[in-house]
Structures are given as C-alpha cells and as structure tokens.
Amino acid sequence: MADRSTIYEVARRSGVSTATVSRVMADGKGFSPATRERVRAIAAELGWVPSGPARGLASRRSGIVGLLFPDLGRSGEAEEESPLYIDQVIRGAERAATAVGDAVLIAATQCASGRELAFSVAGKVDGLVVMARSVSDEDIDALARSVPVVVLANNRVRSGLDFVGADNRSGARDVTGHLITEHGIRDLAFLGGPSESPDSQDRFAGFCDALALAGLPVPGAPAADGAFTEAGGDQAARAMLAERVPRAIVCGNDEMAIGALGALRSARLRVPADVVVTGFDDIAATRHVRPALTTVHQPMRELGERAVQVLLGRLSEPAGPPFTVVLPTEVVIRGSCGCRAPGSRRQA
Amino acid sequence: MADRSTIYEVARRSGVSTATVSRVMADGKGFSPATRERVRAIAAELGWVPSGPARGLASRRSGIVGLLFPDLGRSGEAEEESPLYIDQVIRGAERAATAVGDAVLIAATQCASGRELAFSVAGKVDGLVVMARSVSDEDIDALARSVPVVVLANNRVRSGLDFVGADNRSGARDVTGHLITEHGIRDLAFLGGPSESPDSQDRFAGFCDALALAGLPVPGAPAADGAFTEAGGDQAARAMLAERVPRAIVCGNDEMAIGALGALRSARLRVPADVVVTGFDDIAATRHVRPALTTVHQPMRELGERAVQVLLGRLSEPAGPPFTVVLPTEVVIRGSCGCRAPGSRRQA
DNA sequence: TTGTAGGCGTTATCAT
DNA sequence: ATGATAACGCCTACAA
Numbered sequence: 001m002a003d004r005s006t007i008y009e010v011a012r013r014s015g016v017s018t019a020t021v022s023r024v025m026a027d028g029k030g031f032s033p034a035t036r037e038r039v040r041a042i043a044a045e046l047g048w049v050p051s052g053p054a055r056g057l058a059s060r061r062s063g064i065v066g067l068l069f070p071d072l073g074r075s076g077e078a079e080e081e082s083p084l085y086i087d088q089v090i091r092g093a094e095r096a097a098t099a100v101g102d103a104v105l106i107a108a109t110q111c112a113s114g115r116e117l118a119f120s121v122a123g124k125v126d127g128l129v130v131m132a133r134s135v136s137d138e139d140i141d142a143l144a145r146s147v148p149v150v151v152l153a154n155n156r157v158r159s160g161l162d163f164v165g166a167d168n169r170s171g172a173r174d175v176t177g178h179l180i181t182e183h184g185i186r187d188l189a190f191l192g193g194p195s196e197s198p199d200s201q202d203r204f205a206g207f208c209d210a211l212a213l214a215g216l217p218v219p220g221a222p223a224a225d226g227a228f229t230e231a232g233g234d235q236a237a238r239a240m241l242a243e244r245v246p247r248a249i250v251c252g253n254d255e256m257a258i259g260a261l262g263a264l265r266s267a268r269l270r271v272p273a274d275v276v277v278t279g280f281d282d283i284a285a286t287r288h289v290r291p292a293l294t295t296v297h298q299p300m301r302e303l304g305e306r307a308v309q310v311l312l313g314r315l316s317e318p319a320g321p322p323f324t325v326v327l328p329t330e331v332v333i334r335g336s337c338g339c340r341a342p343g344s345r346r347q348a
Numbered sequence: 349m350a351d352r353s354t355i356y357e358v359a360r361r362s363g364v365s366t367a368t369v370s371r372v373m374a375d376g377k378g379f380s381p382a383t384r385e386r387v388r389a390i391a392a393e394l395g396w397v398p399s400g401p402a403r404g405l406a407s408r409r410s411g412i413v414g415l416l417f418p419d420l421g422r423s424g425e426a427e428e429e430s431p432l433y434i435d436q437v438i439r440g441a442e443r444a445a446t447a448v449g450d451a452v453l454i455a456a457t458q459c460a461s462g463r464e465l466a467f468s469v470a471g472k473v474d475g476l477v478v479m480a481r482s483v484s485d486e487d488i489d490a491l492a493r494s495v496p497v498v499v500l501a502n503n504r505v506r507s508g509l510d511f512v513g514a515d516n517r518s519g520a521r522d523v524t525g526h527l528i529t530e531h532g533i534r535d536l537a538f539l540g541g542p543s544e545s546p547d548s549q550d551r552f553a554g555f556c557d558a559l560a561l562a563g564l565p566v567p568g569a570p571a572a573d574g575a576f577t578e579a580g581g582d583q584a585a586r587a588m589l590a591e592r593v594p595r596a597i598v599c600g601n602d603e604m605a606i607g608a609l610g611a612l613r614s615a616r617l618r619v620p621a622d623v624v625v626t627g628f629d630d631i632a633a634t635r636h637v638r639p640a641l642t643t644v645h646q647p648m649r650e651l652g653e654r655a656v657q658v659l660l661g662r663l664s665e666p667a668g669p670p671f672t673v674v675l676p677t678e679v680v681i682r683g684s685c686g687c688r689a690p691g692s693r694r695q696a
Numbered sequence: 697t698t699g700t701a702g703g704c705g706t707t708a709t710c711a712t
Numbered sequence: 713a714t715g716a717t718a719a720c721g722c723c724t725a726c727a728a
Contacts, residue, residue, distance in 0.1 A: 004494070006721055017699045022723060030697060047493030052472030053404030054721035057704045062401055064453065064472065084632070087435035094456055103469055105412065105451050108442055121451055124400030124412065145395030146352070258636065284432070288606065288636040354705055365715045370707060378713060402705035405720045 005046045014042045025050050061315075063102050065308055066125035067093050068118055070133040071108030084255070084283045085300040086131070089152070092304025093129060100312060102126075111136045122147045127315055129307045130154075132198050148318070150311045152303065155198040162314055162323040164307040168199055168280075171296035171329030172206025172250070173213075175278045178294075178331060179248050180214045183276065183338050189246040191236055191256055192222030200228070200252045203280055207250055226256040233259025241267050245275065254279035254286050257293055261336070272338035282332055291335030299327050353394045362390045373398050411450050413656055414473035415441050416466055418481040419456030432603070432631045433648040434479070437500070440652025441477060448660060450474075459484045470495045475663055477655040478502075480546050496666070498659045500651065503546040510662055510671040512655040516547055516628075519644035519677030520554025520598070521561075523626045526642075526679060527596050528562045531624065531686050537594040539584055539604055540570030548576070548600045551628055555598055574604040581607025589615050595623065602627035602634050605641055609684070620686035630680055639683030647675050 011018040016035060023030050024039040031039075043049075056062035069086050090106060097104045107114075107121045111133060118135050122128060122143055130140055132154035140161070143149055150162040179185045190207045193200035200222075208218045223246075224236035233256025237249065241263065251257035257279030261271060269275050271291055279286055279295035286293035310323050333339045359366040364383060371378050372387040379387075391397075404410035417434050438454060445452045455462075455469045459481060466483050470476060470491055478488055480502035488509070491497055498510040527533045538555045541548035548570075556566045571594075572584035581604025585597065589611065599605035605627030609619060617623050619639055627634055627643035634641035658671050681687045 007723095008721080018722075019700080019724080020698060023698090026723085032697065035697080044490070047490065049467050049471040049494045051405070051721055053401040053410055054704090055471070055723075056401030057399070057405050057706085058721080058723040060704070062472070063468075066451075087432075087438075090435075090438070090454070091456070094454055098455060098465055101465075101468065103414075103453050103455055103472060105453050106438070106442055107446060107451055108439070117446055117449075119397050120411075120449065123397040123403070124410070124451060142392070142395065146397045285633055285636045288633045290638050356705080366706080367708085367716080368714060371714090374707085380713065383713080399705050402720090403707075405722085406705080406707035408707095408720075 004051075005048045007048075007050065010039065010042050010046060010048055013046075014039045022050075062124060062126055064105050064125045065093070065097050065102055065311055066105045066107065066121045066128045067131070067304075067308075068107055068109050068114075068121065068128060068134040069131040071110045071114065084285075085281050085298065088300035089131070089304035089307075092301035092306075093308045094304075095301075096305040096308040096312075102308075102312070104308070109134045111139075115139055118143060119146070127311045129304075129311055133194075133196070148311060148314045150307050150314070152307045153199060155202055160322050162310050164303060164310055164323075164325045164327075166298045166303060166327045167329050168202035168298075169206035169209065171280065171298070171331065172203040173209040174206075174329075175280075175294070175296050175331045175337075176207050176210035176250055177213065178333075179250070179276060179278070179337060180210060180216070183248075185248045185276065186214075186216060187247040188216075189223040189240060189249050190219070191233060191240070191249055191251045191260060192225050193228035193252040193256065195222075195225060197228065197252075203252050222252070226252070226259065228253050228255060230255045230259040230262075232256060234263045235259070237263035238266070241269070245269065248276045248278070251277065251279050254281045254283045254293060254295055257295070257336075258285060258289055261289055261293075271336055276338050277336045279336075286332075286334065294334045294337035294339065295332050297330050297332050299329075302327060352399075353396045355396075355398065358387065358390050358394060358396055361394075362387045370398075410472060410474055412453050412473045413441070413445050413450055413659055414453045414455065414469045414476045415479070415652075415656075416455055416457050416462075416469065416476060416482040417479040419458045419462065432633075433629050433646065436648035437479070437652035437655075440649035440654075441656045442652075443649075444653040444656040444660075450656075450660070452656070457482045459487075463487055466491060467494070475659045477652075477659055481542075481544070496659060496662045498655050498662070500655045501547060503550055508670050510658050512651060512658055512671075512673045512675075514646045514651060514675045515677050516550035516646075517554035517557065519628065519646070519679065520551040521557040522554075522677075523628075523642070523644050523679045523685075524555045524558035524598055525561065526681075527598070527624060527626070527685060528558060528564070531596075533596045533624065534562075534564060535595040536564075537571040537588060537597050538567070539581060539588070539597055539599045539608060540573050541576035541600040541604065543570075543573060545576065545600075551600050570600070574600070574607065576601050576603060578603045578607040578610075580604060582611045583607070585611035586614070589617070593617065593623065597623060597625050599625065599627050602629045602631045602641060602643055605643070605684075606633060606637055609637055609641075619684055624686050625684045627684075634680075634682065642682045642685035642687065643680050645678050645680050647677075650675060 007018045007021050011021045024036050094104045109118050127148040129150045131152045153165045211218050224240045226232035226236035237260035279293045282295050282297035286295050306325050355366045355369050359369045372384050442452045457466050475496040477498045479500045501513045559566050572588045574580035574584035585608035627641045630643045630645035634643050
C-alpha cells in the first residue's frame, strides 16, 4: 500500500543481492534453501510482489495473453444480448493460460469502434486470440503485424495466421440430415444469424449440403435472419410463419431456436408435432426449454483452450507454418426434433 | 512479427525525438498536427505499438485491473459447474474498465491452490477485484498489502477494505415474505448452498428474518445443502422430500431451484400446486423452465461494474476511508410461487 | 551458491 | 512545439 517496495529493499533486508532475490522469485536454481526461505519471508513481510511490467520489460514476456471477443448488445440497453457461448470460450482460455502460469486479458470490441482498444491490448500481451466479429479483417492483419495472433471461429482465412474453429458445416449438415433421413421431413427452412457472421454462413452451407444430398431444392439464402438473439429468433419466426409453415425450422443457434419455440407457441403450433425445431451450440438453456432442444454441440470451452494453446505454441516457435485446428461438432438429440429417446449424441 | 520495433526506430524514421513519439501515442499535447500524422503513419507502417510493460514501468500504471473469481468445478469433469452469474460480473467489469481505457485481467482461483496465481496476478495489475471464495480471507489481507483490493460479494468484512455486494439478506427476506404473506404458506424449507459461502449465509439469514417476522419457528440451519449446482439441488431436494414434503422450498440460488424442480417432477409433485419453489440470482434459465421460476434479481453485471469503478476511484485516491457499496436486489414474480401475473418486480 | 552491472522500451522532468 | 536524459524495477549473462 504505502509506496510499493522494490527488489532492492528485499535484497538489502535479506542480506543478498537482487540477482538472488530474482532467482528465488522465479523459482529457479542457484540458491540455498535457507536463502530461499529468508527471501520469501522478507518479501511476504513487506507485501512485495515482483513488478509485472518490470519483469516483462526485462524478459520480453509479459506472461499475459489477450482475448478479443465481439461486444454485441452494448449499444442497446438489452442485457444478455451477447451469445452465451462466449463465456465458455473465456473460461477455456483462462484455464489453458493459467495451466502454464500465464494470465488472460479480456476485451470486448466492436469492429467499428474497437480499433484503439484492440491495439492498446496488443501492446500489453505476448499474443492475441481474436474471435470472429470482434475486429475487422483488415485490423486483424494489422494486429498480426504487431503481435502473434490466433484467429478463433472466423472462417475467413487470413493468410498465414493460426486458426482454431469448430466444424460448423458438418454439424449443420448432420442435424439437417437427421431430420430428412430419420424423420422423413422434406420441407425445411433455415433461420440464420447476422449475414456477415462466418458461423452463420457455415451453418447455412451445411444445411444446404444436406438438402442437396437428399435431392431437395437448395435455397440461395436463409429463409429469415434472427440476429443470433432470442428476440430476433422470435421475430424472424413470426415473419416466416406469416407466409408459410415449414415442417422444420433449422436455426443458426440456440438462442434463436428458443425464440422460435416461443413464436410457434404463440401461433398455436405444436413442437414437434406440427413443426420441429433444432438449434446450434448446445447452451445450457437447451435442456430447460420444453420440448428440450435438439441441437449441435460445439466444444466452446475447448475452443478457448485450444486457441491459447496454439498461441502459446506460436510464441515458442515464431516461425513454422500456420496451424489450423478444426474441432468436431456433434448433434445432440432431444425432444424438439420429434425423437423419443433424448440425450444421445452423434459425432460429426 | 519480425523483431518488434521500438520507439527509437519510430522516432528516427519520423525525424523527431522519442519524447515526441511518446506524446503523440499518449494523445497528449505538445506537437503539431503534422507531426502527429507523420508519427502515427510511421507507427502503423512498422506495425509498432508501445510496449505495455515499458509503459507500465515508466509510468507506474499498467492500465490493467485484475479480477479474481472462484474456480469451482475444475477438479471434477463436470462442465458448467461454476455459477453462471460470474460471467455477467466479468462482463460488467470489462465494461467499466474499457470505459476508462483500462483492460481486465481474469484469473480463476481456488482458495486452496490459487495462492501463487493470485500473487502473480497482483504483480501485473494496478488493483484487484476479489470475488468471494476465490482466495482465503488471510490471503485477501496479504494481497491488500501489495496492491489495492476491492472485495466483491463477500460479507466477511475485511478491515479497511473497499467492498461491493448485493443485498442478499433483504432479497431472501422479501421472497420468503411474499410466500408467507401473499400465499399464506407457513411450512417452508430453505435449500442452502455451500455452508462457507457468504451469499448462502446471508440468504439463509434473510429467510430466517421473514419467518421470525411472521412468528414462525426459525431453523438453526438450512434444511439441506445443494452446493449451488443443479445436480446438487436435485439431490438435496430428493433427500429432503424423502423425509417430508414442505409447502415451499426457498432455494439459495437458481441452479439449485432448477434442480429441485426436477426432483419434484420425479416425485410426481406439481409446482406450484403441491409445492412452490423460488430461486435466487435471476439467471437466464429461470425464464425457460416450466413453471418459470420466481426468484430474486441480483444486478450481476452492475456488481462487476461498480467493483472496478470503486477500484479505479481508490487508485486515484489511495488514502480516504473505505467504500462500501450494497446494491439492491428485487424479487421477480413468475409462475413457480403460484402467482398468476408473472413478470412483475418488487424492489428490495 | 552468490554478486556485479548492463540493458529492456517507455515516460517524465527539465531545457530550449 | 520539441529534445536530451535520467529514472522505472527487474532479469541475465558474466564473474567470482
């Protein structure tokens, strides 16, 4: 509290040199157990912890990795607009970082206004994990010139950058295929997210793959857009239902599917009897809604973990060819697709 | 990427001194617009961003605030064991920090094993927000000797430390009072969380307050403990029901209430007809379960925001008396208490 | 096992 | 409006 003490004072009071104090705090080698105890005791007594900035300057490693994620819904007053799965990614990143003694710096950025923040963060970290839609593609390239960058869940391949993502396309193909094959459904509609979202694009592509595979007509675009939010899903579904009632609504994510469930209920349509619904992501709420939501599980936590692992790898191996990690997704069968036995999983 | 360039190179190429470059990057005063543009252009061209560590060392401010939150469920394999509301707190903290240009460093720590991590983080930040149960009370004191600390949601008052929390006790008193007053219920049981949790303790105390106020017998301890998890709530409720069936189960948090809902369903008891249930926190899932959960809203995001605001205030005013901020909670009436008109809120 | 000393990349003070 | 230069607190060869 009172003017933070320095390594010099600790050294003086313990009767050793600063080099020895440094070695002790780094848990390295080159000192007797007795010295170690004495130094640590003095440090504790003084409430001294080595200065991160000074350490970082001297060793050229801050021991911090940055995570940039999209900052949705900050403009409006709406709470919880941001996709819930981001929190899981953050947890995963934190876990992987602390596993090696690093810490995670987080920053929510919007493509438009986040530039300054993003570059400010870049200066404070050893490397950056950048989630889709948190900064513009050009800025990703710019950031990558300042610091190692791992791109997360953004299918737009940036030349030479490491990438970690989930197999969205296969997941969407598989759920859609399930509806077609197991339930004999031939009239399906896709409820997409923001058109610029790579995730939404990939999932729509997978949806189309399944239709094509079954010889069904392939639409050129999602039947409606729901902004990846529950309210948006509700609205989009209402609009869709006003025109026609498909036998199945395949949603770009779980939040929208839950919104669609509400719209369907308002329209006095039963799920799955009249219309079946599927989601994507497998957020916690899918188990709580009635009927429970058939969806595609995305390994959100692992996405975060792998992203920082790849980043750490890059830090120790600055050259080397770019990594690309695509984690598998799997469909999770619950009630909303019309299946009886819920809970089973099929890997994609 | 290639050996990060320094302020020297930028200065040389722009034909100015490092001091000027520094001023330009700090957006300060003391340079012509022309110089400003030139320097920024060179910096962008080189992909140079000022080194955070060097900045921090020279200015004695890293521009980073730390957030320590409890790391539950890392031991077991269970995903999503950690209370969901922590994510909201993180978002709030991030928002408040970036509002002033700072960044947030997060670290999940367990009281037992997190010591080292906590102190490592302490060295990297200007100040720390410490959530309940993330580090031991003794370690909080120790940390506070190294760096400014704000205690979040831990009712154990630490002498002289700033504190931010929610009014758990009033919230619990109010829901419980609602059941007694509006629904005429006189046979209530409290399903608590981990006994060492300050939140759980406060909420149980509020529950007791309401009973006492109504002249009902006051229990010495919660009827059961559910570890604040859905599975724990389910188990605890089953155990409780095996002995007796209360008219109301007041739960220490929403996850446990949702678990209790499941246990009740298994026991063929209807909610709210046979047994009414209430939760605490107002997580997203409370709106999805059937019946929707009557609960107590806790301003989670705001908790995070206020905590870092208080911390930032402390940084600019190191002396001064300790702050204490207690945010109000409010009960949210939904279906699980037996009320007809859901959605209304009553402030605590 | 321990000490010495140079350097890490900025900021800030004092000049000009 | 701009420069020169001394800190800032630690790490790390290099020595002893």
